[in-house]
Amino acid sequence: MLPKSFIFKLPAAALFALTVSSGKNVAASTAWDPATPDRVTVSTIDLGNNRYTNVVATFNSVISIGNGAPTHNYDSYDPATGLLTISTIKVGTATYNDVVIAITGVISVGGVTPINATEPSTEIIPNDPLFADQWHLKNTGQTGIDRVAGKIGEDLNVSQAWASATGKGIQIAIIDDGLDIHHEDLNVVAGKSWNYITNTYGDPSSTIGSHGTSCAGLAAAKGNNGIGVTGVAYNAKQVGYNLLSVTTSSFDADSVTKDLQSNHIYSNSYGAADNNGLLEPSAEAWQQAIDTGISTGRQGKGVIYTWAAGNGAPEDRSDYDGQANYQGVLAIGSLNDQGTKSSYSEPGSNLLAMAYGGEYCSSHAVTTIDITGIEGSNDGTSNPEDYIGQPNYTRCMNGTSAATPEISGVAALLLEVNPALSWRDVRAILAQTARKNDPTHSDWITNGGGFHINHNYGYGVVDAAAAVNSAKTWKNIPAQKTATASANLTTPLTIADNNAATTSIIKLSNSGIHKLEFVDINITSNHPEVGDLKITLTSPAGTSSTLTTVHDCKLEDITVSCGSSLNDGMRFGVVRLMGEAADGNWTLSVRDGRPRDTGKLIAWNIKAYGY
Amino acid sequence: MVIEQETINMNHNNSNFTCTVRPTALSRWSINTSIGILIATFSFNVTAETTTHYYDGNTQHAIKLQPNLVAEFASNASAQARSTENANTKRPFVTIRKNVPLASRAAGSATSQSPVFREGDSPAGRLMALPGGVIVNFKPDWTDDQIQLWAKTHSYVIKQKLNILGNWYVIDTPPGLISLQTANDIHETGEVLSASPNWWKQTVTR
Numbered sequence: 170m171l172p173k174s175f176i177f178k179l180p181a182a183a184l185f186a187l188t189v190s191s192g193k194n195v196a197a198s199t200a201w202d203p204a205t206p207d208r209v210t211v212s213t214i215d216l217g218n219n220r221y222t223n224v225v226a227t228f229n230s231v232i233s234i235g236n237g238a239p240t241h242n243y244d245s246y247d248p249a250t251g252l253l254t255i256s257t258i259k260v261g262t263a264t265y266n267d268v269v270i271a272i273t274g275v276i277s278v279g280g281v282t283p284i285n286a287t288e289p290s291t292e293i294i295p296n297d298p299l300f301a302d303q304w305h306l307k308n309t310g311q312t313g314i315d316r317v318a319g320k321i322g323e324d325l326n327v328s329q330a331w332a333s334a335t336g337k338g339i340q341i342a343i344i345d346d347g348l349d350i351h352h353e354d355l356n357v358v359a360g361k362s363w364n365y366i367t368n369t370y371g372d373p374s375s376t377i378g379s380h381g382t383s384c385a386g387l388a389a390a391k392g393n394n395g396i397g398v399t400g401v402a403y404n405a406k407q408v409g410y411n412l413l414s415v416t417t418s419s420f421d422a423d424s425v426t427k428d429l430q431s432n433h434i435y436s437n438s439y440g441a442a443d444n445n446g447l448l449e450p451s452a453e454a455w456q457q458a459i460d461t462g463i464s465t466g467r468q469g470k471g472v473i474y475t476w477a478a479g480n481g482a483p484e485d486r487s488d489y490d491g492q493a494n495y496q497g498v499l500a501i502g503s504l505n506d507q508g509t510k511s512s513y514s515e516p517g518s519n520l521l522a523m524a525y526g527g528e529y530c531s532s533h534a535v536t537t538i539d540i541t542g543i544e545g546s547n548d549g550t551s552n553p554e555d556y557i558g559q560p561n562y563t564r565c566m567n568g569t570s571a572a573t574p575e576i577s578g579v580a581a582l583l584l585e586v587n588p589a590l591s592w593r594d595v596r597a598i599l600a601q602t603a604r605k606n607d608p609t610h611s612d613w614i615t616n617g618g619g620f621h622i623n624h625n626y627g628y629g630v631v632d633a634a635a636a637v638n639s640a641k642t643w644k645n646i647p648a649q650k651t652a653t654a655s656a657n658l659t660t661p662l663t664i665a666d667n668n669a670a671t672t673s674i675i676k677l678s679n680s681g682i683h684k685l686e687f688v689d690i691n692i693t694s695n696h697p698e699v700g701d702l703k704i705t706l707t708s709p710a711g712t713s714s715t716l717t718t719v720h721d722c723k724l725e726d727i728t729v730s731c732g733s734s735l736n737d738g739m740r741f742g743v744v745r746l747m748g749e750a751a752d753g754n755w756t757l758s759v760r761d762g763r764p765r766d767t768g769k770l771i772a773w774n775i776k777a778y779g780y
Numbered sequence: 781m782v783i784e785q786e787t788i789n790m791n792h793n794n795s796n797f798t799c800t801v802r803p804t805a806l807s808r809w810s811i812n813t814s815i816g817i818l819i820a821t822f823s824f825n826v827t828a829e830t831t832t833h834y835y836d837g838n839t840q841h842a843i844k845l846q847p848n849l850v851a852e853f854a855s856n857a858s859a860q861a862r863s864t865e866n867a868n869t870k871r872p873f874v875t876i877r878k879n880v881p882l883a884s885r886a887a888g889s890a891t892s893q894s895p896v897f898r899e900g901d902s903p904a905g906r907l908m909a910l911p912g913g914v915i916v917n918f919k920p921d922w923t924d925d926q927i928q929l930w931a932k933t934h935s936y937v938i939k940q941k942l943n944i945l946g947n948w949y950v951i952d953t954p955p956g957l958i959s960l961q962t963a964n965d966i967h968e969t970g971e972v973l974s975a976s977p978n979w980w981k982q983t984v985t986r
Binding site: 345346366378380413414415416417418419422423426427429438439440441442443445446447448449450452453454457458460461464465477479480568569570573722723724729730731732733734736737738 | 836854899901903904944946974978980982983
């Protein structure tokens, strides 16, 4: 929803990198209104393969006006110069032809259709009243509390996917602090949620917060029902497991395997505490549970586990999280409304892709549901930054927690259009169709498989429409192979104190893996301060993946030792090597970047997954 | 999780505590509880930042006791128990209290308390406590009958079979150190693939 005073400045070259509203709009005539002298409404603009309608753009000068009849029956835009040539424009009662203006930004775009397309645009705009605020679904330049406009088009591009899929027939389990199963805008499967406080089917309403309910709204709040908000998979069903009420090891394992026969997706927006820089291994029972889900769920095709990458930047990396870095889960990071990394979103070599968690409520977070009534994060009265009078909804949800259920929703769309997809297919599709957000970021590289990757962004932001289109014709990837190899360290390698890196090479041969999907790296070192170490893995194709950086650990904002976390061994996971071959030399580099503590690299090994 | 700061200085004079793990075949927590047998293979002082360990798979993990912290569990039995009282009162499952001594120092006592540990040797390590129970991964060729017999032989009570590949079961123990002791004891016999305490671990939303 754009306020009348809003003028959005956008580089001219990027003007039409837009996602726009219904292509069924009837184009208005091109016009300039003296009451708003800085802007012009343009009927149609052809750019590339698309025709944009009802574009409201700002401009700062008129370059030229033609003298004769218009030379075209449509308007054209040159991204290289930022010049817009208007075939015919009305100014009051006068008409001018072939007017060239220098535009400075865009306020809104009414619709888009592919040029020469035989069908109209398939975009769906739900009638839910708060959809207009859900910039993560459709970013039209909405402003947050900070009054800064979002970047138009920085969204999941899901409105273009809804004509193909809305999550029908898909069941998502929200594992979190609870779920408001009676919420007016949720489609919850009756009797199939689990209450870990009683360890029975029942009401998993939270005792400690609204987090799970808000996550559920992002994944699959009911859509096009005329109330509240829209979920990504707005016709999917959900169940809730309030694991965070009782986070024991056995329940950790139980929750991700509960009702495997009926759940398709498990959305996980939790983990070990962030902001402390610690390495946090995951339990073997939990790992086995994930392996169970990906091998036996969905009749052997595997369920999909989405996992929040973590909110602990800059101290934390998602690499340090033994759950988010596990082979069977899809680690999701968060972007803000400008399409750049949310300030808190952790980087990592395990990071698959991004969605939108925004920043903070005081700037621009995301809109979703809240616990019914005055409980939850929004009581409807006391927080002026949140919705007043609408306590069942909130605009203050954020975090990689928010981004993760969005991808659960996208996964639901993929499974609806192609139920034959395996969980690995879903992972591959998300990576292959992700959009390279923040394209000038210095960490973007192309890996040996031809994918653009970035430690901060994984393969980029998920493009729901592109992913759904890909899923429709996707051919299942072959059965997964694994290959392991260990470093032959007859004597531990000394890690020189605050000095050059120690390197060790593993040669992997005859793996039969021509396209990697994932790599585990197990590292054991007796170095007493893991915060001193920068550890990097370089693949045979030359792709470098950071596993740890020199960093501090924090206890309640006090800097403390990170300890000797590698002494017991630690497994890291790398997902950014998709498409590369596994065979060849793998190089581990360990550099001590701070003086005083010393130690040795005792052992390391890799396990490659691919086909 | 709720962390409370107690304002009362507690007397720790009687907080020294030594408990032991007997060889597996005899390490029945019920016996240890009732008669407090101490066979010195596992020594513990809850007033010091004692470093000890547990097993996860074949990996031995270091943990450090936090002598100023105590975990109180809402249920008065293990985390596997069904506690409608807790569900109705909406109490948090665990409350970490500072500067409060363990109410019961006896190993295996039927208490809702547990000492608190930090994972690894960093002062910032993840908080962990013992709500009760041991997760055991039995060898894949063991049948359910064999596992039940093994449990019966050792006077263990199997509470649950985990719905995951392999032979994963949860054995009941009271909350507290006895859970750690029992897990380590079972693991070190080599009769099973692994045994770990059913930890409560500090977990946060993101």
